Amino acid sequence: MAFSEQQEVLVKEAWEIMKPNLPQLSLRFFTTILEIAPAAKNMFSFLKDSEEIPKNNPKLKVHAVKVFKMTCESAVQLREMGKVVVAETTLRYLGSVHLKKGVLDPHFEVVKEALLRTVREAVGDNKWSEEMRGAWSVAYDHLAEAIKAEMKAEA
Ligand code: HEM
Numbered sequence: 001m002a003f004s005e006q007q008e009v010l011v012k013e014a015w016e017i018m019k020p021n022l023p024q025l026s027l028r029f030f031t032t033i034l035e036i037a038p039a040a041k042n043m044f045s046f047l048k049d050s051e052e053i054p055k056n057n058p059k060l061k062v063h064a065v066k067v068f069k070m071t072c073e074s075a076v077q078l079r080e081m082g083k084v085v086v087a088e089t090t091l092r093y094l095g096s097v098h099l100k101k102g103v104l105d106p107h108f109e110v111v112k113e114a115l116l117r118t119v120r121e122a123v124g125d126n127k128w129s130e131e132m133r134g135a136w137s138v139a140y141d142h143l144a145e146a147i148k149a150e151m152k153a154e155a
C-alpha cells in the first residue's frame with residue numbers, strides 16, 4: 001500500500017503541533033499505555049521502585065519522544081521509498097531491548113492505541129480526522145513490523 005504525500009503532510013502537521021509540548025505529551029502517552037494495559041507496568045524500569053508514574057523521569061521522556069519521532073520518520077520513508085528503513089544498528093538494538101523486556105505482539109496494539117489517543121489530544125478535534133488517524137496508524141504499523149521482525153530474528 002503506497003503512502004501518499006498527503007499522508008506524510010498529516011503526520012508532519014501533527015508533529016509540529018506536538019513539538020512545543022513534548023514533556024507533557026510524553027507523560028500522557030506513557031500514562032495512557034498503562035491505563036490500557038496496567039500489567040505492562042512491570043516492564044518499565046521507570047516504575048521499578050514506585051507506584052506512581054514519575055513526572056520528571058528524563059528516560060521516560062526521551063524514550064517516549066523517540067517513539068513519536070520514529071513514527072514521523074517512518075512516514076517520510078514510506079512516502080519516499082515505500083518501506084521503513086530503520087538503521088540496522090538501531091533496529092537490532094530496539095529488537096533486543098524489547099525482546100529482553102518480554103514485549104509481545106499484542107503490546108504493539110496497546111502502544112499504537114495510546115499513541116493515536118495522544119496525537120488526537122495534542123492536535124485537538126478541529127485538526128484531528130480519520131485521514132490523520134490513518135496516516136499515523138500506517139506509519140506506526142510499518143515501524144512496529146520492523147521491530148517485531150527483528151525480535152523474531154533474535155529470539
Ligand atoms: C524501550 C521505542 C514498542 C516497551 C524503548 C526505547 C525506545 C523504544 C526508543 C528505548 C531503548 C533504549 O534506549 O534503551 C519503541 C518503538 C515502539 C515500541 C518505536 C513501536 C513502534 C513498545 C511496546 C512495548 C514497549 C509495544 C510494550 C509495552 C518498552 C520497554 C522499554 C522500551 C519496557 C524499556 C524501558 C526501560 O525500562 O528503560 N522503546 N518501543 N515498547 N520499550 Fe519500546
Ligand code: ISQ
Nearest residue numbers: 029030060063064067111
Ligand atoms: C518505550 N517503548 C514504547 C513506548 C514508550 C512510551 C513511553 C516511554 C517509553 C516507551
